[in-house]
Amino acid sequence: MPQTIAYVRVSTDEQDFKNQKFEILDYCDREGLKVDKWLELEISSRRSAKERRIDELVTNLKANDRLVVSELSRLGRSTGEVINLIKLLTDRKVEFISIKQRLRINSQNNKDMTSKVMITIFSLLAELERDLISERTKIGMAKAKALGKKIGRPKGPGKSKLDGKEAEIKMFLAKGVTRANIAKILDVSWATLDNFIKQKMNKK
Known part of the structure; x- marks a missing residue:
């Protein structure tokens, strides 16, 4: 049965915590x-994202479920993160x-033109964010290479940021989550995730 989940996050202000809950309850009552x-x-x-339990939320x-927040800033630390999360949810x-x-935003309501427009906008913004990150990475690598710095990690097995998360990755893959979105949830690059799966998970 579809469920409605409310996500409330504060830094330290207890009053803000109460305000968020009140806004959500008031909205839900009206709707x-x-x-x-x-x-x-x-x-x-x-x-x-893991510490903020965003990955748990997505899982x-x-x-047909519903996620309610008092405002967008509760979900992420950057515009790009929020955009990609909304794109993943839709x-x-x-x-x-x-x-x-x-x-x-309801991607299943084909008659809701507002939802259609917003989904398209968030999809375009998510793509733009990825392109900008890719461009900045390439520029940074080119500068580093020009200065004679070695690019990338040394070849061979070593520790990974994803060590210990094999079960979590398998669960996301089983649920049909794309590798690109899994990488965003786990806060690593697509290449890091792809290499980890090939080198450490596929060998088991």
């Missing part, structure tokens, strides 16, 4: 919605609601 589960935490946006949300047929921005 005839019921919050089935609250995901509440006090943590800085500078922490990783628990299924098609790809998985999860309805997304951000109260402050008056966003209600």
